[in-house]
Amino acid sequence: MNTQIYLDNINKAAKLIQEADYILVGAGAGLSATGGLNYGDSQLFKKWFPKLSEFDIDTIGEAISFYWNVDDSHRRSFWAYWANHINKIRYESPALKPYLELFEVLKNKNHFIITTNVDGQFIKAGFNKENIFAPQGDYGLFQCDKPCSDELYDNKVFVDKMIVNMDTDKFEVLEQDIPYCPKCGSYMSKNLRVDDTFVEAPHMIKQKDYTDFVNNSMDGKLVLIELGVGFNTPGIIRWPFERITMKHPDAVLIRLNMDYPEVDKQIIHKSLCFDTDIMDIITDIKNMQYK
Incomplete structure (x- = not known):
């Protein structure tokens, strides 16, 4: 043009x-x-997540795919990524x-x-x-992973706690800092449209x-x-x-x-x-x- x-x-x-x-x-x-x-910006990713470059992950988009699903074998590293991702994008980034x-x-x-x-x-x-x-959801909210109700929870306190106490060398949060649903005791999850469990x-x-x-x-x-x-x-x-x-x-x-x-x-x-x-x-x- x-x-x-x-x-x-x-x-x-x-x-x-x-x-x-x-x-x-x-x-x-x-x-x-x-x-x-920009989730495809490798320089931004390296600045925010230098540790993950060691795992041959180059962008936020790749990291989201890598840490999209969770099970007990890597729950602590899963939350280490997502706590930092949410904090950087939802809380630290200005308008x-x-x-x-x-x-x-x-x-x-x-x-x-x-x-x-x-x-x-x-x-x-x-x-x-x-x-x-x-x-499609909100990075500032958590939900029960079952879910046991339609309730959503502001997540800043959970995110801050995981980040402050996390083991940066292992890139893992503490077991006791993993968020649990206050209603039923199951795990919390991101409030994002992933599957039919999305609130x-x-x-x-x-x-x-x-x-x-x-x-x-x-x-x-x-x-x-x-x-x-x-x-x-x-x-x-x-x-x-x-x-x-x-x-x-x-x-x-x-x-x-x-x-x-x-x-x-x-x-x-x-x-x-x-x-x-x-x-x-x-x-x-x-x-x-x-x-």
């Missing part, structure tokens, strides 16, 4: 957002990655620039957010949690708000802003956003995606697509709005 076409599209996007009655945001991993939380810039773009607009991200960045950037539907009910309460927002938008101008959503879970945001755009009488889809910017051919005339850095695009839209 040449510079003039890019600037014209930025101007169009800013104008569409300014004139919209409703703005629906869909955010995937690409939004956090453009702000620095990232693309989220802060997006907040400036949308703060005075009627908006709702659906995200597959579990890192809490929207809350850190100042967005109202009442306007966020996060169906989704507290998150899915927001599904009605999401549906209502879309339905209410039918009487006005709707702009859908899709940010860094690929094909890991396209059925949550990517495909529904295309269907909404197709069926809505006055909707435009703004898709920001460096790898997969294309849209269904049936909605090309109702879409604006960008394939450059997401953070730069959001910043340029914000700057255009404030000209």
Whole structure:
């Protein structure tokens, strides 16, 4: 895309957002990655987890796969990884620039957010949690691994305890620091959508708000802003956003995606697509709005 076409599209996007009655945001991993939380960044991984480089693990993405499942043979090292992963991403990482810039773009607009991200960045950037539907879980929460109930537990105290007491040479937490469910005594687990044990009910309460927002938008101008959503879970945001755009009488889809910017051919005339850095695009839209 040449510079003039890019600037014209930025101007169009800013104008569409300014004139919209409703703005629906869909955010995937690409939004956090453009702000620095890139699970494929080997340098970031080496900085955060130097010990794990000895195990021929090179990225956060590889580490997640390596430590995805747990059993008694490696439970202490499993929690050593996840306590540090959660602490770095959910607690130590500040609000990232693309989220802060997006907040400036949308703060005075009627908006709702659906995200597959579990890192809490929207809350850190100042967005109202009442306007966020996060169906995939939250790094800041634990659940019973059975589960024995739909209760979720803030996990910072558990995470801090595991990290403070862990054996860094062996990369293991203490046996007594492994978190247990306070209701039934079984192990705790991450509150992430992994299988049918995922405690989704507290998150899915927001599904009605999401549906209502879309339905209410039918009487006005709707702009859908899709940010860094690929094909890991396209059925949550990517495909529904295309269907909404197709069926809505006055909707435009703004898709920001460096790898997969294309849209269904049936909605090309109702879409604006960008394939450059997401953070730069959001910043340029914000700057255009404030000209």
